[in-house]
Amino acid sequence: MLHDPDPLLCQALAADLSAASFTALALKEAWGAPAGDAISRGLRGPAERALGDRDDDLAVLARLFVLGRAQPAASLSRALPSVGADGLVALGLATQHEAAVTPVAALRPQSYADAMGAGEWWIASDLNEAALGGPLPEEHVLGVGRASLTLTALQLPTPAVRGLDVGAGCGIQALRARRNVDNIIATDISERALWFTRLNALINGIDSIETRSGSLFEPVVGETFDRVVSNPPFVITPRSAEVPAYEYRDGGMVGDDLVAAFVAGVGEHLAPGGVAQLLGNWETRDGIDGLDRVREWVQSSAVPLDAWIVERESVEPLAYAELWIRDGGTLPGTARFAALIDAWLDDFASRKVSAVGFGYLLLRRPSSGSPTLTRYEKLHQSLSGDSLGAHLAKALETHDRLSALDTEGLAESFFVVAPDVTEARHHMPGEEDPTVIELRQGGGFGRSVNVDSGLAALVGACDGDLPAGVLIDAIAQLLDVDAAALRADLLPRVRELATMGFLDLNSP
Structure with a gap:
């Protein structure tokens, strides 16, 4: 039967893990990126070889929580002075038999980064098949x-x-x-x-x-x-x-x-x-x-x-x-x-x-x-x-924002090319005009879209100074085509490019 984790023990464990520098970066430096990738494929040998006979706190915790290897109780008491082997057992993360502590769960550092900043969690889950030495039980709780x-x-x-x-x-x-x-x-x-x-x-x-x-x-x-x-x-x-x-x-x-x-x-x-x-x-x-x-x-x-x-x-x-x-x-x-x-x-x-x-x-x-x-x-x-x-x-x-705009409202809107967008032009040998004009997105979904010369000219002119309709009219004059027809062609595509993130919708 599972008992609710003791908040004070959890707090003490976090303090011990922090003091031991049990972080994703420290583990990567301890056994190298190839060994870390091998762990994700169920191979522990390369990481164990990299750790060798190290007995520092990081190595002890890495073997126990990441590689799923039993560790001496004395070493764990040193690595986790506030929690110790008894605390791990009480939390349901390990069992102890005589002088050896055996993990019953994995505990791994997991880095994250978002708009609010970067940080790291410790995530506990069930041991994987490499640590178990065979297929997973059906009630297995997956890690990250x-x-x-x-x-x-x-x-x-x-x-x-x-x-x-x-x-x-x-x-x-x-x-x-x-x-x-x-x-x-x-x-x-x-x-x-x-x-x-x-x-x-x-x-x-x-x-x-x-x-x-x-x-x-x-x-x-x-x-x-x-x-x-x-x-x-x-x-x-x-x-x-x-x-x-x-x-x-x-x-x-x-x-x-x-x-x-x-x-x-x-x-x-x-x-x-x-x-x-x-x-x-x-x-x-x-x-x-x-x-x-x-x-x-x-x-x-x-x-x-x-x-x-x-x-x-x-x-x-x-x-x-x-x-x-x-x-x-x-x-x-x-x-x-x-x-x-x-x-x-x-x-x-x-x-x-x-x-x-x-x-x-x-x-x-x-x-x-x-x-x-x-x-x-x-x-x-x-x-x-x-x-x-x-x-x-x-x-x-x-x-x-665009859904609230009709065609005229869209024409009166100001756009700026997103900073991650680049343009590539492909020419046939000896030809002056490109056969393919491609807009590429560096972020987001990494989209790539082919555009014609009219849309390419419009995107290139979108710097937030003039509304889209005025830019299209100027391009129509340069291309010697009907301005109304060009608006009807380009404005729906401007709407789509903005939704996909190629253009930023700006206030004038």
């Missing part, structure tokens, strides 16, 4: 993975009062949301996950995070929120007895029904103007594209919603199955791996699935009136890794 970091980067950095984290896991999204949201309710079907959420909040000194047990929106019936965030258990898993049902990734539904259920239910839990952000998978079924199916989910919501859906990648069923079977700790080349592959492929075949998409969903309940935002995009290019939250927030603000 790539998907977790993706969603933390996507979270809007704008202030809000009430927030909801659905499927909290170890609590990383709740911690991130709390930086901008006054009060958070974190839910999960796993009591152990909620225990880790409470533990991590206490270790990091973060208040106003309440935990509730239950599936999807069951724990918050009748309540509304300004911000909803979720990294739900969206992984598509065969409903078969021989396939492990990992709580951290499997919501117990068929195919992509869990994401569909979230989209269908979130609207009634959003306050006017409230925004929900989540990650998800969607299937391309029987020739119907996955994004088109997501569009149907949004349109069927009882509460009309603005929607901005981005598909970041799409994989065929075999690659999808291999990815998640490996994720559970089952290795290729075994009979077990082959049997699981068959189960996944049979499941996909039963629904005529030809591809699985992964991406981001941003849903918003309009403050008033009908939805105005409808974007369904496939952006499979690589990203810089910078935070997208600020980009999304600015795009929403720009969209709302």
Whole structure:
């Protein structure tokens, strides 16, 4: 039975970890970037070789909490003088047998940076398959993975009062949301996950995070929120007895029904103007594209919603199955791996699935009136890794400002080229005029768009001094074309470039 973590012990542990310089940078310097990357792939050997026979406090804590190795109680008492081995046992992070302390949970430093600044958390979770020496148990509580970091980067950095984290896991999204949201309710079907959420909040000194047990929106019936965030258990898993049902990734539904259920239910839990952000998978079924199916989910919501859906990648069923079977700790080349592959492929075949998409969903309940935002995009290019939250927030603000403008109002607006935008021109050998003019975005989604000479001239002239309509009229005169026709052509594209972040909408 899990006991609530002792706040004083958590505070003492944080002080000890800080004094020992148990940070992401210190670990990277201790064993090097390649060994750190190997740990994320389940390989501990390179890090252990790099640490060698070091017995300083950082090395002891790294072996215990990151590599999952038992450590001498005396060494731990030195590294954690306020907590000691007894305190770790009392917190449920370790067990002790004679002179050896064995971890039962991982505890890793996790750096973050957002519009409010940079910092670091310590995040506790269950031990991974490398530390366990085999496949994960179904009740495993995942630590901070790539998907977790993706969603933390996507979270809007704008202030809000009430927030909801659905499927909290170890609590990383709740911690991130709390930086901008006054009060958070974190839910999960796993009591152990909620225990880790409470533990991590206490270790990091973060208040106003309440935990509730239950599936999807069951724990918050009748309540509304300004911000909803979720990294739900969206992984598509065969409903078969021989396939492990990992709580951290499997919501117990068929195919992509869990994401569909979230989209269908979130609207009634959003306050006017409230925004929900989540990650998800969607299937391309029987020739119907996955994004088109997501569009149907949004349109069927009882509460009309603005929607901005981005598909970041799409994989065929075999690659999808291999990815998640490996994720559970089952290795290729075994009979077990082959049997699981068959189960996944049979499941996909039963629904005529030809591809699985992964991406981001941003849903918003309009403050008033009908939805105005409808974007369904496939952006499979690589990203810089910078935070997208600020980009999304600015795009929403720009969209709302532009939605209030008719064509004449847009023509009277002032624009400035965003500072991360560059232009590339491609010429055929010997030709003076370019065959392709390309605008490239250095931040945001790293978009690249081809433009014609008229739009390129307009973008190049956008310095905030003259309104768009006046610039277009001047360009029409230079090109010797009809000004009204050029306005009709360019103004809708200016609206789109501004929404995407290529142009900043300025006040005169």
